[in-house]
Amino acid sequence: AARVVNQHIDVATAGGEVISFVGTVDRVDTYEKNGTKYIRVVDYKTGEKKFKLEDVYYGINMQMLMYLFTLTDKQSGKYENAVPAGVLYMPAKEADAELDRNAGEDEADKVRDSIYKMNGIVLDSSDVILAMEKEAAGVYIPVAMTQKGEYSARSSLINLSQLERLKEYADRLVKNMAEKLYHGEIEAIP
Numbered sequence: 683a684a685r686v687v688n689q690h691i692d693v694a695t696a697g698g699e700v701i702s703f704v705g706t707v708d709r710v711d712t713y714e715k716n717g718t719k720y721i722r723v724v725d726y727k728t729g730e731k732k733f734k735l736e737d738v739y740y741g742i743n744m745q746m747l748m749y750l751f752t753l754t755d756k757q758s759g760k761y762e763n764a765v766p767a768g769v770l771y772m773p774a775k776e777a778d779a780e781l782d783r784n785a786g787e788d789e790a791d792k793v794r795d796s797i798y799k800m801n802g803i804v805l806d807s808s809d810v811i812l813a814m815e816k817e818a819a820g821v822y823i824p825v826a827m828t829q830k831g832e833y834s835a836r837s838s839l840i841n842l843s844q845l846e847r848l849k850e851y852a853d854r855l856v857k858n859m860a861e862k863l864y865h866g867e868i869e870a871i872p
Contacts, residue, residue, distance in 0.1 A: 701860035720767035726774035733802040770802035806839040
């Protein structure tokens with residue numbers, strides 16, 4: 683189920699001041715299996731946008747993760763007790779512009795597949811991965827299963843424990859940023 687979701691995040695500083703961040707998630711997908719609801723956040727990008735965990739370490743490009751963590755923190759409503767399934771950037775450019783005018787159907791399909799491949803991180807769960815892409819071939823998501831039934835080294839996977847540590851780190855960074863903003867520290871670095 684895809685939908686646009688408005689997000690409102692309140693961060694309390696050490697002094698008790700509350701800083702509000704507001705944004706819009708392009709798309710939220712949900713998947714349910716055995717009573718567990720999983721959520722993935724998708725952002726459409728017209729340019730080249732790559733998700734890099736090292737960017738999050740430096741406090742860059744945290745928006746999508748913050749949306750995911752805020753949605754999965756919900757204690758009531760349609761996202762109650764949901765588990766994070768991933769963050770993906772989806773290209774939103776016209777595939778036909780990349781095609782040679784004499785391209786055959788097979789070539790056209792390959793170009794479209796390569797253009798619409800998403801990047802980001804996906805929960806290390808075979809149920810979730812197979813729900814995102816049948817056969818986990820790595821055509822549309824950044825996860826590919828090898829012929830041995832293992833995930834390729836190029837797969838962009840994260841487990842729940844790593845996600846929890848990432849959430850704690852992101853929360854600390856956002857709180858630190860909020861405190862600096864509240865006190866007028868707004869240098870453009872980086």
